[in-house]
Amino acid sequence: MAEIQRFHVGVRLSEMAVHNGTVYLAGQVPDDTTEDIRGQTAQVLAMIDKLLAEAGSDKTCILMTQIFLTDITEIGAMNEVWDAWVPPGHTPPRATVQAALANKGYKIEVVVTAAQR
Numbered sequence: 001m002a003e004i005q006r007f008h009v010g011v012r013l014s015e016m017a018v019h020n021g022t023v024y025l026a027g028q029v030p031d032d033t034t035e036d037i038r039g040q041t042a043q044v045l046a047m048i049d050k051l052l053a054e055a056g057s058d059k060t061c062i063l064m065t066q067i068f069l070t071d072i073t074e075i076g077a078m079n080e081v082w083d084a085w086v087p088p089g090h091t092p093p094r095a096t097v098q099a100a101l102a103n104k105g106y107k108i109e110v111v112v113t114a115a116q117r
Contacts, residue, residue: 007054016051018116023055025112027068033105037074040107041081048112057114059085062092066111072098078108 008015017024028047030040052058067082069075075096086092101109 007051016055018055021116022063023052023057023061023112023114023116025051025114027109027111029101029103029106029109033103033107037069037071037077037107038081041078042085044108044110045081045085048110052112052114055114056116058117059114060087060090061115061117062090062112063115064113065092065094067094067096068099068101068109068111069096070098070101070107072096074107 002020005018006014007017013026015026025048028044028051030043032039032043035043049059052061067078069078078096099109101107
């Protein structure tokens with residue numbers, strides 16, 4: 001069996017695992033919950049960039065994205081930030097749903113699966 005690498009291992013979860021060239025991120029949430037949906041989205045996408053780079057990947061290698069919003073009516077504002085971030089020609093399969101998140105301050109949580117470069 002191929003080795004499983006875990007990154008930023010905590011008591012409850014690891015922020016990322018890599019197995020057989022596939023990178024699995026835990027749900028990424030904003031650090032600053034005082035920001036609006038645009039600000040929180042930018043924070044989360046920056047965290048995704050950082051984690052993917054650490055695993056030898058980047059946003060052009062994303063295989064699937066799941067986006068959870070506490071208020072689906074904010075999808076337009078979130079998409080403005082997303083569209084500016086994702087490279088043209090590399091838009092991954094994506095699902096966006098409304099959900100209650102673990103912290104009432106969170107407006108967004110994003111789960112990503114990517115290939116290593």
